[in-house]
Amino acid sequence: MAMWFLWSLLLWGALPIAVIHTQVLSKVGGSVLLMAEHPPGFKVREAIWRSLWPSEELLATFFRGSLETLYHSRFLGRAQLHSNLSLELGPLESGDSGNFSVLMVDTGGRVWTQTLQLKVYDAVPRPMVQVFVAVAGDPQNSSTCRVFLSCQAPNISDITYNWRREGTMDFGVEQHRLFTNGQVLSISLGLGDRDVAYSCIISNPVSWDVATVTPWESCHHEAASGKASYKDVLLVVVPVLLLLLLVGLFSARHCGPCSGKKKKDVCTDGVVAETENPLV
Known part of the structure; x- marks a missing residue:
């Protein structure tokens, strides 16, 4: 019942x-x-x-x-x-x-x-932060570096992106420096920011995770890599060009009078005659 x-x-x-x-x-x-x-x-x-x-x-x-x-x-x-x-x-x-x-x-x-x-x-996974250098000069002369920090996470729903400058209690950054719903942060770094780290915090209503990078390292690495590559090119290319130039001059000097079949015969006959009739 x-x-x-x-x-x-x-x-x-x-x-x-x-x-x-x-x-x-x-x-x-x-x-x-x-x-x-x-x-x-x-x-x-x-x-x-x-x-x-x-x-x-x-x-x-x-x-x-x-x-x-x-x-x-x-x-x-x-x-x-x-x-x-x-x-x-x-x-x-x-x-x-x-x-x-x-x-x-x-x-x-x-x-x-x-x-x-x-x-x-879904539980959010560990994000990946990539550093894209917009303007980087000679690390010995340049005192600034402008970079874009891109925070990547799998395509799961209801994710929120936040950025934090480490060493401070402030989780927020100026809104005009954020792009694509907070996934990209634009910052300018000076010499005093060499050791400053930035963290990307991704979250949904039940979980969160964080990834941290030090952007200045990418600025220095990119500039230093470009400078090293330029020296390597000079060290390899310049000796090769000089060698080719010397070979060309040597060939032109010694084979120029004997170029062609007739000139080759004349040169050969002359060499034989000098051999058979040495000077007394």
Whole structure:
């Protein structure tokens, strides 16, 4: 009779004495406890948990003092009804977000309904910060360096980007220095910023992670690398050009008079004649 009464409430939409709404946040791979709350003095006789959206499914029931969670649903094997009538779900998957409800009836026949909205997020991974040097000069003469810091993270939803200059308590930076929803930060560095580090903090409602770089190292490395490459080119190219020039001059001087078949014969005859008739 009691179970029939519960099903009648579900099918005919009987009006409860109260409805409360709660939002619950969790992350993929974790677990969540959907708390069944009711007013003081409300002695629960029967209770039923349901998934309302994206699909309507029966998850668990409490009837005549017996807890039951053996119903076939997408949470089969991942749902546990506790003695306080709270429902634990886990490990959670990315598609588990949705609306849930628990309907309770007390010993006096009063009805209490609670609706909960579960939002499941992916845990944010470690971001990667890349440094792009916009203007870098000779490290011995230049005192400034303008760079763009790009914070990269996988394409997951609801990510927020924040930048922090290490050594300060301020998480914010001037808005005109941020681009692409905060993913890119533009900064100008001076000689006093050689040891200054910047951190990119990515977060969503359930997790966060951070990556830190020292931009001046990239300025110095790029300028130094360009200078070393220029010297290497000179050390290799100049000797080769000189060698080729000397070979060309030598060839022109010694083979120029003997170029061509006739000139070659004349030169050969002359050499033979000089050999056969040496000077006395």
